[in-house]
Amino acid sequence: MAKKAKRIQELLKKVDLTQEYSLENGIKTVKSLASAKFDETVEIAMKLNVDPRHADQMVRGSVVLPEGTGKKVRVAVIAKDVKADEAKAAGADIVGDDDLVEEIQKGNINFDVLIATPNLMGLVGKVGRILGPKGLMPNPKTGTVTMDVAQAVKNAKSGQVNFRVDKQGNIHAGIGKASFSQEQIMNNASTFIKAINKHKPSTAKGRYIKNAALSLTMSPSVKLEIQELLDLK
Template sequence: MAKLTKKQKTLAVLDAEKAYNVDEAIALLREHASKKFDETVEVAMNLGVDPRHADQMVRGMVSLPSGTGKDVKVAVFARGDNAEKALAAGADKVGAEDLMEDMQAGNLDYDRVIATPDMMGVVGRLGKVLGPKGLMPNPKLGTVTPNVEQAVKDAKGGQVEFRVEKMGIIHTGIGKLSFKDEDIKANFKALTDAIVRAKPSGAKGKFVRKISITSTMGPGLKVDLAEVEGA
């Protein structure tokens, strides 16, 4: 008989149908955590939407109060004073046509791309490059803005984007298992509150259908919907 992996053993002793409160879920993730690295804590929300319809798309930004625990790489399209402000705020790369050519050559190792409004003529040529990676600057998300200094600080300080996938699911990291319990809980609440507020006009019936929380190597645990206001 084949030996069970550590993850299979974990799943065997957990109740797959039980909905845990956030405190219980965090404790279980810690109990079954890897000792080799600091795992990322992730949340998945199944929503009652069909994102193929424009009036059912769920997308936005939220600032996680405890940060993400991740070094976010930010590229900024800007000139002159705005370029200097972006660099001073901590941007990893700032440029104009030179940055566009660099990205066209395949250098896309960034988590966020920001642009001033006057640079969108240049950025627009990168639609086929940035679009599929979800990196295209968007004024609705605050990544096309004259205030690039604040946008860079927000990106570096724990702001994350959430976007519903084809099957009506949002997956987002909310920190690391090394965070304190209260910090993970604060980030969980900030994310879920933001998603509930982003309920689109076309959503009918129950909006939040299911919530689960997991870590990189850990089990997926159902979270009691009562933990989320408005769910």
């Protein structure tokens, strides 16, 4: 534990905890904090001025990051006949219907994203209690319940990030890797923030984004200037 504490102390010397960084400088600073033996994920955390207890203030959706996430995503699709063939052709790792549901019931979840056609959501419902807590339940709002399974598979493979505000109004997502260039992370960060702004509920009052920060998997966080984020449309 002492070794870890010392590492964090060294990283903290590179961060001004009293400062709010521009997005560009925040990314530059965060990249300089890479210290792990693996390629750390660049993470963004935002606190929104919404009350998710009210359905009309729930912020949920998905966005495809232009530079990808740097993570290999395993995609499963619950579909039949032609749609199953389309999913396989698009590069889905696992395709099935009753057989796939049986595997999920056994606890064999060898995928990161699950896509389903609308007509088979009744089948998916059988394993909702298993998928829900893991954040794997298909949902139309994230584009994972669709007849266009080919596009959904391509989106998931190319860097789609799903987001959902928690009970405290927080949203958290990975937007790239420490090995990404400054420009790549900037493109992904801007795209993600624009998506959050686009999903602002009409009933939300006051300043929509209360605070935000960037960090790596194993680094201190860097506070961001809020007005710059609010201006990204």
